[in-house]
Amino acid sequence: MRAGAGPRMSRSEKMGLRLETAQIHYLTGKLLALTGKAGEATSQYQQAKNILAEIMKEGGAEKLLQRPDLKAMYDEATQGTQQPKS
Numbered sequence: 547m548r549a550g551a552g553p554r555m556s557r558s559e560k561m562g563l564r565l566e567t568a569q570i571h572y573l574t575g576k577l578l579a580l581t582g583k584a585g586e587a588t589s590q591y592q593q594a595k596n597i598l599a600e601i602m603k604e605g606g607a608e609k610l611l612q613r614p615d616l617k618a619m620y621d622e623a624t625q626g627t628q629q630p631k632s
Contacts, residue, residue, distance in 0.1 A: 561601060565616070568597035572619050575626055591626035594619065 575590030598620050602610050611617045 561604070561607070564597055564601055568594045568601075569619065571597065572623050575623065579626060588627055591623040594623040595627060598623075 571590045571594035575587040575594065578584075578587035578590060598610065598616065601607050611620055
C-alpha cells in the first residue's frame with residue numbers, strides 16, 4: 547500500500563458514514579411524517595439537509611446531488627422542512 551492511502555480511505559469512510567447518518571435522519575423524518583408528527587419530522591429532515599450541505603462544501607463533493615438517490619433525499623427533506631409544524 548502506498549504511503550498516504552490511509553488518510554484518504556479514512557476520509558472516504560467518514561463521508562460514507564455521514565451519508566448514512568443523513569439517510570437515517572431522512573428516513574426517521576419520513577416515518578414521523580407518516581405517523582402524523584410533522585413537527586418532529588421537520589427537525590429530522592433539517593438535520594439530513596444540514597449533513598448533506600456540509601458534505602457538499604468539501605472538495606470533490608460539490609456534485610453530490612448528481613446522484614439520483616441523494617438528490618431525491620435532499621429534495622424530499624427540503625420539502626419536509628417547508629411543511630407547517632403541528
